[in-house]
Amino acid sequence: MVGVKKENKDKIMDMINKAGSTEYETSWDEKGIPQYKKKSNVKRGKNSRAAGGRFELKVRKDLEADGWILDKWNNNVDLDSDNDSSEPKLMIAKKKFNPFSKIMTIGTGFPDFIAFKQISNGKYNIIGVEVKMNGILSKIEKEKCRWYLKNNIFSKILIAKAIKEGRNINIEYVDFKERYEK
Numbered sequence: 424m425v426g427v428k429k430e431n432k433d434k435i436m437d438m439i440n441k442a443g444s445t446e447y448e449t450s451w452d453e454k455g456i457p458q459y460k461k462k463s464n465v466k467r468g469k470n471s472r473a474a475g476g477r478f479e480l481k482v483r484k485d486l487e488a489d490g491w492i493l494d495k496w497n498n499n500v501d502l503d504s505d506n507d508s509s510e511p512k513l514m515i516a517k518k519k520f521n522p523f524s525k526i527m528t529i530g531t532g533f534p535d536f537i538a539f540k541q542i543s544n545g546k547y548n549i550i551g552v553e554v555k556m557n558g559i560l561s562k563i564e565k566e567k568c569r570w571y572l573k574n575n576i577f578s579k580i581l582i583a584k585a586i587k588e589g590r591n592i593n594i595e596y597v598d599f600k601e602r603y604e605k
Contacts, residue, residue: 478592479535479554482583485594486552491538496551499532500567511570533567534580551577558584558597568599 441447441459448465450458483493499516516532534553542548551571553560560568560582568580580599585592 475554475556478556478583478585481592482552482554482594483536486536486538491540493536493538493552496532496534496537500570502563502566502570513574513576533564534571537577549577551580552583553580554583556585558582558595560599560603565603568603572600 438457438459442449442457446462447459448462450460452458486493497516498513500511501514502511519531534551536552536554537549538552539547539549551568553564553568571577571580582597582599582602584595584597586595587593
């Protein structure tokens with residue numbers, strides 16, 4: 424029998440222990456490699472996604488009550504495009520398929536919403552709205568916002584942030600330029 428290196432043996436034994444444990448949930452990626460997640464983290468992730476979805480709906484209703492017309496933004500900016508020009512470009516957001524739940528996720532564009540409101544006869548104000556529970560954008564999201572504003576896709580981009588007051592969650596809108604372009 425061929426001997427197994429100690430570090431490989433430790434990895435294999437760790438995988439066996441996790442697969443047999445009731446503390447971990449096992450799933451497989453596209454290549455068939457097992458992935459182990461703590462069940463407590465899986466539950467926390469489900470709760471966070473659900474809370475984010477509820478907050479997104481609350482933001483939508485709040486903006487519609489203010490007279491804005493909203494729709495999901497199904498486009499995205501391809502910052503690292505593989506085409507001949509190294510310029511970022513606007514493209515349709517990729518749909519995501521979860522093979523385990525058999526669900527196709529649509530509407531994964533950035534920002535979350537496009538909103539427009541008539542300001543005068545034939546003139547509209549068009550803004551992008553990104554919904555974030557903590558109100559913080561990643562470095563890539565900041566680059567995308569700068570590109571949208573530079574190319575006049577949106578007149579401004581609002582970031583909807585959740586403000587918790589007791590058991591109530593209120594909405595604070597932060598202008599991207601005011602927050603990140605000082």
